[in-house]
Amino acid sequence: MNKANATSADVAQLAGVSQSTVSRSYDPNSRISKSTRQKVFAAAEKLHYQVNKAAQTMINKRSDLVGLVTAGLGDPFRSEFLNSLVLAVQEKGLRPMIIDVTDEQMLDQQLQTLLQYQLSGVIITSGTPSEAVANAFIARGTPVVLVNRADHSSEADIINFDNEAAGRLAAQEFVAAGKHKVMVVRSKVSSYSSVMRSNGFKGALLEPMRDSSIQVEERFCELGDYDSGIIFGKELIASGGMPDGIFFCMDYIACGFIDAIKHSGVYSIPRDVAIIGCDDITIARYQAYALTTIRQSAKEMASSAVSALQARLDHPSAPPIQQKIGAAVIFRHSFVPNH
Amino acid sequence: MNKANATSADVAQLAGVSQSTVSRSYDPNSRISKSTRQKVFAAAEKLHYQVNKAAQTMINKRSDLVGLVTAGLGDPFRSEFLNSLVLAVQEKGLRPMIIDVTDEQMLDQQLQTLLQYQLSGVIITSGTPSEAVANAFIARGTPVVLVNRADHSSEADIINFDNEAAGRLAAQEFVAAGKHKVMVVRSKVSSYSSVMRSNGFKGALLEPMRDSSIQVEERFCELGDYDSGIIFGKELIASGGMPDGIFFCMDYIACGFIDAIKHSGVYSIPRDVAIIGCDDITIARYQAYALTTIRQSAKEMASSAVSALQARLDHPSAPPIQQKIGAAVIFRHSFVPNH
DNA sequence: TATTTCTGTTCATACGTATGCACAGTTTAA
DNA sequence: TTAAACTGTGCATACGTATGAACAGAAATA
Known part of the structure; x- marks a missing residue:
């Protein structure tokens, strides 16, 4: 045998x-x-x-391999998204090849060796330092799908979560609940998604038509992770001036903040300060957090991305697609609407 | 261009x-x-x-592609481990190809198409229904590395976390802390890892030499996830008979249990009941849980697995390796040792 | 019946690389 | 000085598949 x-x-x-x-x-x-x-x-x-796929690839110039470019899969939303991508790719009879470009030092080298495989397509997810990656593949005629990325110049298909709508939804909830002083928090390191979410939030509150008895402020924390949320929370508690509503551009930060608040014992959620996050990561529903959040459906994003790729493979010269995935509020304990 | x-x-x-x-x-x-x-x-x-890797593959009969077989990457430990595997594989100049066999229905079909790629090697992680997978690859002469799996029959290299030692360590901590009545909890669906952890725990407490003033009981919850931990916690609270120490074979379950306890407000952790988990998943260190746990180093497991594969590629006919990765206690708030 | 269309099969070749073999030129050994 | 060993290069071929072209026979058409 x-x-x-x-x-x-x-x-x-x-x-x-x-x-x-x-x-x-x-x-x-x-x-x-x-x-x-x-x-x-x-x-x-x-x-x-x-x-023998190798022989087949030589003739077809296509390996049925799809490159999934990501910057690590440590944080929960990213790994959920990747999970969905993997399943969606498999379902189409294609094979997912992970390319982790966390280490920017290696990016160039990675990219070189990547071109050796005759990838059928590449899906590039947010956070990736990937202008170069995308261009290299497009130059070779390999279809590229960008997910949650700012890039507009290219000939790639683009799938975006409706980040502005997410921010807007959060703002509307705070307004409807009669909040007076709200905050939006994102990481200093400006990612496309976070910036758009924050803009959506601020924009909805600064609309000229609105009688703006509501006060809004933007704040920043160091990174987009749990620990930054903790630090931010401690500082805000210490400095005073706690608002009655905070929109965090990432659930991760919100979770850290919640832990900081609970630990201090000074404020109560949602009574003193209501919290809305964004993404709906797995732990958002855990009782320790019970985070009201704007859901970004990883499954929907993934299947859209793979469908776009599939369409591109079927019709290589069709005009590029640009698609937005809707946002939805998931109510839990950290913010409860007036009914 | x-x-x-x-x-x-x-x-x-x-x-x-x-x-x-x-x-x-x-x-x-x-x-x-x-x-x-x-x-x-x-x-x-x-x-x-x-x-052109395809052409190269035809000659070498090797694609430099490494199959990473997993059953989903939803739960945090699994995704951390996969992350480490991906990085380790990339470091060796190989390419990781993910194979998600969550859907057992598709297993056969998946397996078939997998054999089409001339994989350089396959790393099979725990939880996978993979006896068939492993055998198929071994039959074709493709190196196989099994991680945290019970299989012994095969010619594959095997890397295991020292699950028994993990259980033993937890038991020793409880003994040293002078606990009187302890429990070990695992999911009904018996995974190799959980069974060994539980056995290690019970074994350490039932040693004939020990003057056993300590009472030990094994309990089961439905699955190995957060929700099962919640349910288990509620039932235990309702039925009474709370022990003064519980070892959970998976951090995940422990987190659910902690949330159930906190929500009920009847008991205090670690005063009334001390908790030790196992794995050291990301959220174990979050303040909401602050879980004392037995660490399974994902990084170490991954790099060992990939090194074993590399060694096998260099020396195809060397005798199979069997390696154990050590366990270590990480102290946090849910169990504090007497000093 | 002669011609055309259709069906089912084989032949030959291309894809891009690695490598055994042959060979010419150069250096070393005898 | 002649033989032997070594160095550097090209030729030819194999890997396993897909596909255009050719072709033989059957069926349909005129």
Whole structure:
């Protein structure tokens, strides 16, 4: 059994036909008699024949491999998203190849070796330092899908969560709940998504038509992670001036903030300060956080991205697509609307 | 620029040498004059030449692709581990290809198509219904590394977290702290890891030499996730008989339990009941949980697995390796040792 | 019946790389 | 000085598949 794999030639010999007939048997549009096809399939089964993708790739110039470019999969939303991407890719009969470009030092080298594989397509997720990556693949004629990225220049298909709408929704909830002083918090390191969310939030509160008895302020924390949320919370408690509503551009930060508040014991959530996050990461629903948040559906984003790629493979010269994925409020304990 | 990739023949022509000379230029053990090599590299750079992996694979019978077989990457430990695996694989100049076999229905089909790629190796992680997967690859002569799996029969290399030691460590801590009545909790669905952890825990407490004034009981919850921990906690609170120490075979369950306890307000952690988890997932350190736990180093596991694979590639016929990765207690708030 | 269309198959070749073999030129050994 | 060893390069081929072209026979058309 520890033999080399059976080839189509082996199958051909066993079935008593030519190699080309074997190959054509697997093409549904080919003119092959039923009896011959049966013979071929029987022989193939007996030999456990599996097509050699490497050989196939040489001819098709396509490997059915899809590159999923990401900057780490440490944080929960990213890994959920990647999980959904993997499943969606698999469902289409393609194979996901992960490319982690966390280490920017290695980016160039990574990119070089990546071009060696004849990828069918590349899906680039947010946070990636990827202008270069995208361009390199587009130059080679490999389809590229950008997810949650600012880039507009390219010929790539683009899938974006409706970040502005997310911010707007949060703002509307605070207004409807009669809040007087609200804050929006994002990380100093400006990611496209966070900036748009913050803009959406501020924009909705600064609309000229609105009688603005509501006060809004933008604040920053160091990074977009849990620890930054803790630090931000401690500082805000110490400095005073706690608002009655805060919109965090990332759930992660919100969770850190909540822990800081609870630990201090000074304020109560949502009575003194109501909190809305964004993304709906897994732990947002945990009782310790019970975070009201704007959901970004990882599943929906992923399946849209893969569908876009599939469409591009089917129609390589179609005009680029640009698609927005809707936002929705998920109510939990950290903010409760007036009913 | 939207051209087909340059081939070694193109490089050869530009450099004024033969294709075989180009190929040999990239082999450090080949006899090539310095001047020729320089000419070749210069030409290659000018044409942005990158070797075609598909063609290379046909000759080498190796794609440098490593299959990472996993059952979903939803839960935090799994995704951390996968993250480490991806990085470790990339570091060796190999490429990670994810294979998610969550859907057992598709397993067979997945497996079939997988064999089409000439994978250099396969790393199979726990929870995978993978006896079949492993055997299929071994039969084809593809190296297989099993991580945290019970399988012993095969010719694969095996990397295991020292699950028994983890359980033992937890038990020893409870003994040293003078606990009287302890529990070990795992999911009904018996995974290899959980069973071994539980056995290690019970074994350490039932040693014949020990003067056993300590009472130990094993309990089960439905699944190995957060929600099961919540349910388990509620039931235990309702039924009474709260022990003074609980070892959870998975951090995940422990987090759910902690939330259930806090929500009920009846007991205090760690005063009434001390808690030790296992794995050290990301959120274990969050203030909401501050979980004392037995760390399973994802990084260490991953780099060991990849190193084992690398060794196997270098020496295909070496005897199978079996390696244990050590456990260590991480102290946080849910259990504080007497000092 | 002669011609055309259709069906089912085989032949031959291309994809891009690595490598055994042959060979010419150069250096070392005898 | 002649033989032997070594160095650097090119030629030819194999890897396994897909596909255009050719072709033989059957069926349909004129």
